Amino acid sequence: MHRRGFLTTTAAGVTLLAFPAVLRAQSKEPIRIGFPLPLTGTFAAIAADLQKGAQLAVEEINAKGGVMGRKLEVLFRDDELKPAVGAQRTKELIENQKVDFVVGGLAAHVQMAINEQTKAAKKLYISVSQSDEISAKPDTSPLTFHEALNPTITSRAMATYGMQNIGKKWWVVYADYAWGKQNNVVFNAAIAKLGGTVLGSTPYPLGKPEFSAHLPKIQAAKPDAIYAVTPGADNVPFLKQAISFGLKKDAKIAQPLHFLYYTKEGGAEVFQDIYGATHFCHELAETLPQAKRYVEAFTKRFNQPPDAYSGYGFNGIHEVARGVELAKSTDSDAVANALRKNREYDHYKGKQWWRACDNKSFQDLWIIRVRSPQQVKGEWGLFDVIGKVAANEELDRTCAEKGHA
Amino acid sequence: MFDVPLSALVAQVFTGLVLGGILVLMAIGLSLIFGLMTVVNFAHGAFYMLGAYVAFSLLGLTKSFWATLVLAPLVVGTLGLLVERLLIRRLYGRSPDDPLLLTFGLSLAMVEGVKLLWGKIGLTVDPPKQLSSAVDLGFMNFPVYRLFVIAVTAAALVALWLFLEKTNVGLIIRAGSRDALMVRALGLDLNRIWLLVFGIGIGMAGLAGVLAGPMRGVYAEMGVEIIIECFVVVVVGGMGSLAGAIVAGLLMGEIVSLTTFFAPKLAEIVVFVVMAVVLLVRPSGLFGEAGLAE
Known part of the structure; x- marks a missing residue:
């Protein structure tokens, strides 16, 4: 290597070392x-x-x-x-x-x-x-x-749909943490405003899916429908326990949200006819x-x-x-x-x-219901899309209500 | 609040019996192991969880709930034997903190291991068809499977009682829990007895897990929640006391069930309040002998 070439290369190398930021950009x-x-x-x-x-x-x-x-x-x-x-x-x-x-x-x-x-x-x-x-x-x-x-949008939408199509007397079971509590509060207020009754609300600890102690009381209250705020892995055990106590025969069940994977895991037999909201399900691909x-x-x-x-x-x-x-x-x-x-x-x-x-x-959200085992389409076609709630700022609290001037 | 129909209360008591039954199966093993070996087994909840997972896999292999019900606790109990022989036995004669730390670490490792083997996402187990319906008890619809859980719990307790009271090995176990030194002086090999007791205790935790799976689902964290309640039961019943574990376990199930009925928000705290009161009034627990846990 020539002397000049060596110098240039070295100089360039030193410059790069000295300016790593330049190099990165x-x-x-x-x-x-x-x-x-x-x-x-x-x-x-x-x-x-x-x-x-x-x-x-x-x-x-x-x-x-x-x-x-x-x-x-x-x-x-x-x-x-x-x-x-x-x-x-x-x-x-x-x-x-x-x-x-x-x-x-x-x-x-x-x-x-x-x-x-x-x-x-x-x-x-x-x-x-x-x-x-x-x-x-x-x-x-x-x-x-x-x-x-958010819970306000979801639970207001479900309360409105529920009062028109599911029942007037409700019982709420909810996971006792931020999302669950917010859904309970919003749903109670929305049902009252729409002229229905919430007969009672029972909290349970999130991630601890033992509901049996709650179920006799709900059964005795004879609600038209249960609003089950039982998210994640609590979803399937709640429904199975409700069914095993004979509750699903006496009352309809609605959830703030439906999830495809939990519904698939629990199966259509467990989830059949259960209502829920969602911002997306793959059945929307049809439309x-x-x-x-x-x-x-x-x-x-x-x-x-x-x-x-x-x-x-x-x-x-x-x-x-x-x-x-x-x-x-x-x-x-x-x-x-x-x-x-x-x-x-x-x-x-x-x-x-x-x-x-x-x-x-x-964003738009949809009300969906789980199909009966006979109606399930293929491996994954579990949901019937039965209603659409178009995106609407009025479903949420107003800017002022949320503390924004 | 007090305008409650009697039938609803009876229903609640029945529900509490199942909650209590699972706790009893867990606490009795915990208490047995502590009473004899002074090992505070923090991994007990992890073995409960393992019972549920092993049952899930055995159910897939054998397609028979009944075979699973028998085999899964045996598999888990055998693992318990290995843990005693390979890990815990090295710590005898050292401070009781050492096995506590060991089993705590083991429980963390087991939870992670289960996630590696079976995945992070929980699994579902169905009760057998014969037990999946509800039966009308007159005052309420009650799941047949939960009646079955009560029956299996009772049968397991009777079997354990017969074993401890009517067999020679049971006699040595009882003697060993009173005075280990004296039993050794008589030339008996207590190491084998401890091995057996650990295996039995762990097997019962496994059985509790097998029974709980179809009710609550199978997930890696399931043991973490129940172990706290089990310690409360053992402390309330008296550390090392089998009768105490049974009475306190059923009591806790009923307390949780009835509190859930009247004030669901308090159901999580009330067990600790009861424990605090018992510790204040009877520090050695309802059936405990003073000095055993010191």
Whole structure:
């Protein structure tokens, strides 16, 4: 090697060492998204579905060249369904892994802990968990976005449908944590407002699926219908116990949400005729072209149709990507402002929009009912879509009610 | 609040019997192991969980609930034998904290191991067809399977009682729990007795898990919740006392059931309140001998 050549190379090497930031920018490091979610615990099956949706979004976006020429990278972390672990994982993601944004959280109480960390670090957070508080003061922030439905929207919709089609006298069984409690409060208020009665409400500890001590009392009260706020892995044991006590014969059962995987696990015999709401089910592919594309891509990638929460994961990643593209920046404030200015999006099931005051996503939801074992179509066709509740800001609390001036 | 039909109360008491039955099966093994070996077995809940998982797999293999009911507790009990022989036996003669820490660590490892083997997502087990209906007891519809759980619990307790009271091995076990040194002086090999007792206790936890699976589902965290309640039962009944475990177990089942009826929000706390009161009034528990746990 010539002396001059040696000098030039060395100088270039030294320059690169001295300016690692320059080097990084030029090599187009991926945009990193932290994604805490409860891969263990009562919600493990839903979390696995949520994760798949996010994965699919990242793969599709990267296959098209990424965002602003940079790839997306998602770092999933198990929050173990514990607020303290969720906070710790989020902090690690932000401080050690230097993620640019956070999407995820699945349980209402854990998501609040994640939100505290993203607020402190001034990072954009798109929550994909149902919660009333996440988009209300004092918990929310200009960087907190909420993609999922919430208990107010879900339970008002179910109360309205239920009073018209299911019964007038209700009993509520609910998991005693943030999401369960919020559903109970909203459902009680909505039924009273619509002229029905809630004969009683019984709380039980989330993730402890022993309901027998509650059931004789419910049976004695003779409600027309039971509103079963028994999420995650509690869903199947609740229904099986209710059936074993003869309760399903005496009363109809409705849930705030239906999940495909739990319904499949419990089987149509257990779930037959049970009502619930959902923001997505794969049967929508029969009527919506966007849903058809999404369900086909998901099924091809994972060999099974999507459950509902994968849609939230899919959207969360897509909205980060859209925000970055619009803002031409990975700065959280710039991305948040860009999303608020360009509120509408449609990634997999029809138009949605962010409400300006609280960064809450509004979207269509559907009322579904489980088919009888004879009517089930193939392996996965468990749901009949029996009603649609169009996206409507009036279903949620108003901006003023949520503390936004 | 007190305007309650009698039939509803009777129904509630019946429900409590099943909750209590599972607790008794768990607590009696815990108490037996502690009474004889002074080992506080923190892994007892994990073996309960393992019982439910083993039953799930055996049910798939044998297609017979009845075979599973017999085999699964045997499999879990055999694992218990191995744990005693390979792990716990090394710690005899050391501070009681050591086996406690060992079994605590073991329970964490078992929960993670189960997740690796069977997956993180919970599983469903159905009761056999013959037991899946409800029967009208006059005051309520009651699931036949839960009646069956009461019957199996009672049968297991009678079998254990006969074993302890009517057999020579039972005699040695009882003697060993009173005065281990004296039994050794008589030339008896207590190591084998302890091995057996640990296996029996663990097998009963496995049986409780097998019975609970069709009611509550099968999931990795199921043992973590029940172990706390079992310790409460053992403390209330008196550490090491078998009669205490039975009485306190049934009592706790009834207390939880009746509290759920009148004030469901308190059902989770009330067991601890009862434990606190018992500890204040009778520190050695309802049937405990003073000094045993010191």
